[in-house]
Amino acid sequence: MLTLDLVLPNSRYPIHIGRGLLDQVDLLLPHFSVRQAAIVTNDVVAPLYLESLSSQLRAQGIEVIQIVLPDGESNKNWTTINLIFDALLSHHCERNTMLIALGGGVIGDMTGFAAACYQRGAPFIQIPTTLLAQVDSSVGGKTAINHPQGKNMIGAFYQPQAVVADMALLDTLPERELCAGLAEVIKYGLLGDIDFFCWLEQNMALLRARDADALQYAVQRCCEMKAALVGEDEKEHGVRALLNLGHTFGHAIEAGLGFGVWLHGEAIGAGMVLAAAASEALGWISTNDLHRVRTLVGQAGLPVQAPDLGLNNWLSLMSHDKKVSQGKIRFVLLQQIGQAVIENNLPAEILQQVLTGRDILV
Amino acid sequence: MLTLDLVLPNSRYPIHIGRGLLDQVDLLLPHFSVRQAAIVTNDVVAPLYLESLSSQLRAQGIEVIQIVLPDGESNKNWTTINLIFDALLSHHCERNTMLIALGGGVIGDMTGFAAACYQRGAPFIQIPTTLLAQVDSSVGGKTAINHPQGKNMIGAFYQPQAVVADMALLDTLPERELCAGLAEVIKYGLLGDIDFFCWLEQNMALLRARDADALQYAVQRCCEMKAALVGEDEKEHGVRALLNLGHTFGHAIEAGLGFGVWLHGEAIGAGMVLAAAASEALGWISTNDLHRVRTLVGQAGLPVQAPDLGLNNWLSLMSHDKKVSQGKIRFVLLQQIGQAVIENNLPAEILQQVLTGRDILV
Numbered sequence: 001m002l003t004l005d006l007v008l009p010n011s012r013y014p015i016h017i018g019r020g021l022l023d024q025v026d027l028l029l030p031h032f033s034v035r036q037a038a039i040v041t042n043d044v045v046a047p048l049y050l051e052s053l054s055s056q057l058r059a060q061g062i063e064v065i066q067i068v069l070p071d072g073e074s075n076k077n078w079t080t081i082n083l084i085f086d087a088l089l090s091h092h093c094e095r096n097t098m099l100i101a102l103g104g105g106v107i108g109d110m111t112g113f114a115a116a117c118y119q120r121g122a123p124f125i126q127i128p129t130t131l132l133a134q135v136d137s138s139v140g141g142k143t144a145i146n147h148p149q150g151k152n153m154i155g156a157f158y159q160p161q162a163v164v165a166d167m168a169l170l171d172t173l174p175e176r177e178l179c180a181g182l183a184e185v186i187k188y189g190l191l192g193d194i195d196f197f198c199w200l201e202q203n204m205a206l207l208r209a210r211d212a213d214a215l216q217y218a219v220q221r222c223c224e225m226k227a228a229l230v231g232e233d234e235k236e237h238g239v240r241a242l243l244n245l246g247h248t249f250g251h252a253i254e255a256g257l258g259f260g261v262w263l264h265g266e267a268i269g270a271g272m273v274l275a276a277a278a279s280e281a282l283g284w285i286s287t288n289d290l291h292r293v294r295t296l297v298g299q300a301g302l303p304v305q306a307p308d309l310g311l312n313n314w315l316s317l318m319s320h321d322k323k324v325s326q327g328k329i330r331f332v333l334l335q336q337i338g339q340a341v342i343e344n345n346l347p348a349e350i351l352q353q354v355l356t357g358r359d360i361l362v
Numbered sequence: 363m364l365t366l367d368l369v370l371p372n373s374r375y376p377i378h379i380g381r382g383l384l385d386q387v388d389l390l391l392p393h394f395s396v397r398q399a400a401i402v403t404n405d406v407v408a409p410l411y412l413e414s415l416s417s418q419l420r421a422q423g424i425e426v427i428q429i430v431l432p433d434g435e436s437n438k439n440w441t442t443i444n445l446i447f448d449a450l451l452s453h454h455c456e457r458n459t460m461l462i463a464l465g466g467g468v469i470g471d472m473t474g475f476a477a478a479c480y481q482r483g484a485p486f487i488q489i490p491t492t493l494l495a496q497v498d499s500s501v502g503g504k505t506a507i508n509h510p511q512g513k514n515m516i517g518a519f520y521q522p523q524a525v526v527a528d529m530a531l532l533d534t535l536p537e538r539e540l541c542a543g544l545a546e547v548i549k550y551g552l553l554g555d556i557d558f559f560c561w562l563e564q565n566m567a568l569l570r571a572r573d574a575d576a577l578q579y580a581v582q583r584c585c586e587m588k589a590a591l592v593g594e595d596e597k598e599h600g601v602r603a604l605l606n607l608g609h610t611f612g613h614a615i616e617a618g619l620g621f622g623v624w625l626h627g628e629a630i631g632a633g634m635v636l637a638a639a640a641s642e643a644l645g646w647i648s649t650n651d652l653h654r655v656r657t658l659v660g661q662a663g664l665p666v667q668a669p670d671l672g673l674n675n676w677l678s679l680m681s682h683d684k685k686v687s688q689g690k691i692r693f694v695l696l697q698q699i700g701q702a703v704i705e706n707n708l709p710a711e712i713l714q715q716v717l718t719g720r721d722i723l724v
Binding site: 120144 | 371372440444447448452454456457458478480481482483504506509511512514515516517518681682684686687688
């Protein structure tokens with residue numbers, strides 16, 4: 001097992017990465033202040049892992065409340081998160097009750113936001129069960145639910161007490177979910193580490209085949225980069241925004257098609273190709289580099305072409321994103337592979353060219 | 363005008379107290395980072411003050427969005443707060459758009475919580491229009507909505523950029539609301555300042571008659587005490603809990619009768635009498651002191667007897683409160699007038715005696 005430390009100005013927490021960690025309940029116990037836990041999961045993960053985790057905690061004398069939510073991004077809303085509040089209140093959970101997010105990004109985001117709000121702040125632990133959640137969403141304290149008018153519009157910056165990334169949980173991950181997670185993995189290479197990008201070009205087949213060492217290295221490298229960026233800029237006033245590479249386009253795809261039609265990672269895959277295309281159109285990266293990005297995204301089993309949402313619809317959807325400042329849409333683009341920058345003044349003609357070009361499915 | 367500073371570990375903000383401050387829009391402008399504001403108010407306050415504030419801001423080149431919510435504690439819920447999110451998103455408000463709470467405690471709590479959650483945190487300013495909000499709820503960053511199973515169960519600690527308490531707004535306050543505010547005023551004397559309690563005994567008639575100097579002194583003294591307690595203990599791990607004097611009983615009254623049947627201040631008035639009665643039953647304060655508390659609450663135009671919710675219902679309602687720790691209901695009681703303490707082990711027979719005694723309306 002490897003443990004990274006995410007160090008913030010007023011707190012720090014461990015990110016444990018390894019195989020079989022779900023059976024090491026001693027990783028969780030030091031964070032409990034009352035002997036009561038509420039495990040939040042979904043109806044896909046529950047049959048696989050919920051009883052195992054519950055029985056281990058109960059064996060330690062901890063009262064366990066199980067909260068099973070419907071799966072999927074389309075349920076990441078107030079109606080569903082209120083099921084968490086209903087259950088916590090029905091069981092007289094206190095503000096020190098430990099919430100445990102056992103699931104992918106949707107469960108982690110909703111459980112984290114519920115913890116942030118329940119009695120103005122309860123502790124929580126992330127146990128991510130998808131590659132996407134392990135490499136990205138479980139680390140850094142971004143929590144949220146969606147609003148019909150925009151993704152993650154209602155949320156909080158609220159850090160977990162710990163993140164436990166058990167690589168063994170990836171054994172049961174559906175292929176489509178594995179590929180979606182690889183989108184965020186590629187993102188880290190693109191935004192800040194050309195060596196890692198090259199490693200991904202060489203090892204994508206191993207990752208797709210779920211080679212244990214390759215997957216663990218990828219999770220480790222992504223978590224290292226995320227911990228560094230979040231530690232430097234918890235509330236996204238600066239460098240943390242680089243993690244939004246592909247997300248301005250990607251969120252528009254998710255909202256435009258309806259949440260859950262494309263997985264988040266799929267939208268980010270196509271979104272990164274669009275960001276690379278804009279960077280190429282600006283003359284920042286070469287046509288060959290754009291080709292490399294498109295190829296790697298494709299090798300990860302992800303769509304390389306975004307759906308055609310229609311130009312006006314694209315612009316409207318992107319103008320609703322959190323990444324809008326003083327009326328300008330903020331993009332994260334590539335100075336080169338391995339070096340992303342924030343761009344608030346992408347010329348309209350370049351944006352239009354990209355949104356009607358070959359990386360859009362028409 | 364008097365300005366207090368609330369100093370927190372990582373931030374500070376001003377509390378301006380004076381007459382005619384709603385016309386001094388220059389108090390607000392330094393806190394704006396984009397020229398867009400969303401004023402949240404209710405359908406009672408809107409006809410009185412919304413246009414005046416809006417037109418002053420517009421004269422400074424600020425785009426103003428008006429959000430008018432239905433009045434009352436019974437509307438302090440998700441359905442209503444979602445009207446704020448709908449409006450912010452429909453108007454493409456950014457995460458730096460300034461939210462302004464123009465109203466009483468309900469508007470302040472909901473606007474603050476909406477600001478805490480909108481795009482993971484937008485700035486907001488409190489302009490309290492009731493005495494209760496000016497002396498208590500607008501200061502200190504407690505924000506929340508109610509859940510059918512408990513008051514303020516879903517919320518955040520989230521500080522405003524500034525508090526502007528314009529005493530002139532109290533001119534239009536209904537008598538019942540004025541009295542409700544006096545409950546929280548009495549609370550400050552009881553919990554920490556016997557001199558202020560004595561001053562209230564001598565000046566209650568002036569306060570009821572809305573004497574300008576008396577009201578301003580009361581607001582100032584309460585805000586001073588609140589700023590000191592919150593500055594020492596923002597997240598209520600210690601001394602801040604003293605501010606909950608009367609609230610364990612009071613919240614049960616509000617939830618038990620249905621939110622909005624009794625005003626919050628009315629419930630706190632009767633709740634403080636019950637807290638004093640428990641303190642007397644423990645032998646901590648004299649029967650004469652209990653009489654002084656009951657008399658002052660009555661002189662403030664508040665109920666001195668709580669409704670009879672039934673013993674089991676009382677206990678069930680109080681066990682849902684945030685002030686429960688390790689299964690024990692936490693009370694704030696009086697060692698003497700002017701000195702409150704936190705008590706986690708109130709004997710059941712004392713509690714039962716109080717909940718069936720003369721301070722309950724049977």
